């Protein structure tokens with residue numbers, strides 16, 4: 171009898187535990203944001219969210235307003251879509267809303283590393299990606315970009331001959347190779363015998379690395395959400411090993427001109443007593459953060475310019491004027507040009523086109539773990555109770571970037587949207603008569619803001635500058651539609667087109 175009683179109690183306890191896990195008992199408490207648990211126990215809205223996060227969040231915004239809590243695969247996430255309250259969210263203390271807890275989990279799942287000493291690395295990273303360090307890196311990038319770009323098109327080629335290519339692969343590849351060589355250095359000339367041979371080897375090696383990276387990049391969205399098939403899991407492990415090896419501390423020892431950023435992160439890890447194999451894994455994170463958004467941005471920027479002739483001619487004129495002012499001109503078969511850091515600071519039209527491109531193409535979740543019960547105060551004064559153990563996420567793409575009150579006709583590309591009538595940079599945008607503090611957030615905000623943003627802007631500007639001074643370029647189909655985005659990558663950063671776009675280019679002079 172006692173045994174049966176215990177068995178019965180055990181069954182009831184497991185049933186209640188199971189129902190608890192499935193979220194049956196969770197109810198909205200007074201003062202909390204609207205709660206939407208979704209149609210399926212435990213999974214909640216996960217399927218609809220996975221299918222198209224942007225459409226899902228737009229639907230939720232229509233239903234609940236600018237703050238609400240949804241259930242996704244057992245997690246309760248409070249989503250914030252009020253542009254005027256985003257500043258309070260990103261500046262909330264780590265004791266309440268922690269990024270580190272979340273990023274540690276992500277880094278572990280994706281890259282197989284445990285992250286610690288986050289702040290220290292950020293300081294180091296910042297030091298070399300701005301100021302004097304940035305100037306040196308930009309100069310190196312400029313020279314590597316020309317090597318990589320001009321390798322593709324023989325300088326003696328008849329200037330009337332067009333070369334056709336896929337714009338997305340082309341742009342991502344150019345940025346990848348030049349940026350990899352600028353950050354992770356080049357083979358030593360001594361080991362190759364001559365400058366020319368060393369250059370050939372660098373271009374060949376970076377092509378091999380690009381091909382491995384592209385396969386990893388392709389599987390990344392499924393890896394991030396844990397949806398890899400067993401075969402894909404094996405493939406990812408193989409690719410990671412190959413990339414760890416290519417970027418390993420041992421391989422770096424054989425290279426010259428490695429950036430201070432990479433060297434200092436490596437040295438810092440060594441001083442922390444980290445095992446060499448773990449440092450190799452961290453190097454893949456550096457490659458990832460420096461590449462995953464920059465290449466796709468280069469694609470969209472060039473695509474929007476080719477799609478909008480008035481934008482293209484305004485940027486082309488600016489580029490030509492700056493080159494002329496510097497006393498240089500492109501001579502067919504002549505010396506390469508020198509685009510200085512200073513020249514890049516005098517390009518408000520290109521700056522605006524680039525900011526507009528990022529506004530339209532960065533779909534990023536700013537994600538935080540809630541680590542104590544807290545009250546979140548919205549800009550309108552309303553206060554919401556948020557529970558310890560839940561998560562909070564902001565989505566600037568809907569909250570700011572495509573809000574029609576902040577940006578008229580928000581889904582259209584307007585190259586001069588970030589210019590004042592006098593040609594200076596426009597930085598003030600309003601919602602309901604109030605200035606929006608963060609009017610554009612492609613880099614995140616607050617303490618976790620992308621430390622590579624200045625370098626990223628420079629490499630993208632260099633890419634467009636060089637493409638426009640060396641080449642005429644056009645879309646193969648002048649009526650080309652804007653490609654749909656790859657929905658599996660929504661929320662991870664810069665969107666990726668679901669198909670490539672054909673274009674052609676030829677020497678300008």
Ligand code: HEM
Nearest residue numbers: 292459460463464467612613614615618619620621622626
């Ligand atoms: C268009 C190109 C890029 C975009 C849109 C971009 C955007 C971002 C965003 C949104 C974050 C996360 C911020 C957050 O969670 O609040 C981030 C993090 C980061 N980015 Fe970038 N990024 C770009 C290029 C680069 C480049 C070229 C580098 C390095 C050379 C870089 C280095 C980093 C690093 C190291 C982090 C992690 C910071 C940390 O956890 O302390 N990024 N980036």
